[in-house]
Amino acid sequence: MSIMKHTPIQALHTHLGATMGNEEGWNMPRRYTNLVDEHLAARSACGIFDISHLSKFSIQGKAAEALLDKICCNNVEHTADGHCYDTLLLNRQGVIIDKILLCRENGEQYFIIGSAAQEDTVEQWLRKHLPPGEVTVQNVTGNLSAMSLQGPDSEAIFRKVMPDLEYPAEGSYESMRYRGSRIHIIRKQKTRTTTGFEFFCEANRGIAWFKSFMAAGAIPCGMDARECLRLEQGLASATFDTQNLTPSEASLEHMCHHSKPYLGKENYEASPKHDKRLTPLRCAEESDTPRKGDVVKNLYGQKVGTVTSGCISPALSHGVALAMLCTKYSHPGTPVRIIIHGHAVPAVVTEAGIH
Secondary structure (H helix, E strand, O other): OOOOEEOOOHHHHHHOOOEEEEEOOEEEEEEOOOHHHHHHHHHHOOEEEEOOOOEEEEEEOOOHHHHHHHHEOOOHHHOOOOEEEEEEEEOOOOOEEEEEEEEEEEOOEEEEEEOOOOHHHHHHHHHHHOOEOOEEEEEOHHHEEEEEEEOOOHHHHHHHHOOOOOOOOOOEEEEEEEOOEEEEEEEOOOOOOOOEEEEEEEHHHHHHHHHHHHHOOOEEOOHHHHHHHHHHOOOOOOOOOOOOOOOOOOOOHHHOOOOOOOOOHHHHHHOOOOOEEEEEEEEOOOOOOOOOOOEEEOOOOOEEEEEEEEEEEOOOOEEEEEEEEEHHHOOOOOEEEEEEOOEEEEEEEOOOOOO
16 A cells, blocks of 8 residues: 655644545545535635645756757747746647646746646656756646635735745746745636635745735635635646546647647547537536546436536535537537436536536
């Protein structure tokens, strides 16, 4: 039996009485109080999440831009300094290795955040395709504490804790020396239901920063609330295995730039049209929780898909889920039925980010 990894902030989670659990091999806080309070805190105030388990890499070198452009599906060389965006790494067969957040400090320095599950695979892939001597690939996962602050009060809390810094613009990334240590600040594009920023610091300073944000009003939230928030937005589960899915099957084809070459593109674009697609669903009435493995049927009682992850949204009071559906039934507004504990629960296909 493998031993679970611990984030640099674990001692604080234990002190706060968090219920801990396995998240892709990491001992992570599942919840501190209860799912409803933590979920609503991130929706209506500000929740703080430990995300130190996510894989993190530093890429440096004069050829970094050109080489990353060859393996990332988006156009790296057209990214401005101080910006970040989501992109994909594909294998040579054209299926997803991992979805990553690519942050550009400048043309010779990049910071990459990926999933916890694919840390080793992504590191091997980067080292294989970014030639040593031309670039340096450093796995800094264990060197950094990381936290995500989400909610409408996140900007006010940022200004309380770091009053001498300007609140970052959407889609921005900044790396700097601050109060004697190196920090990274990321603010991704805002969605209709979430706003906030990610903060990275030296591992041994993680607890102090986490406490500072809590003192300013951030409410500690666990992985259960984070997963539920992602499902509300129709985003792929952090634990969903995207390997063996193409970008179109994972509903991530918008991350692929069609006018530039990248590793795996030829096989991805030449692959036959797929008949399944990862699709967000929302139950149309109160029900039991949709769970992984629940069957999805059309209005005629025919199976058209399977739930991959689901929960009851405290904000919506309805079930939300992701399912692999037949492409024919994956269009927003399509009515379906989720079979939950033997009952056919009405549901509708939604678009990511609009729950």
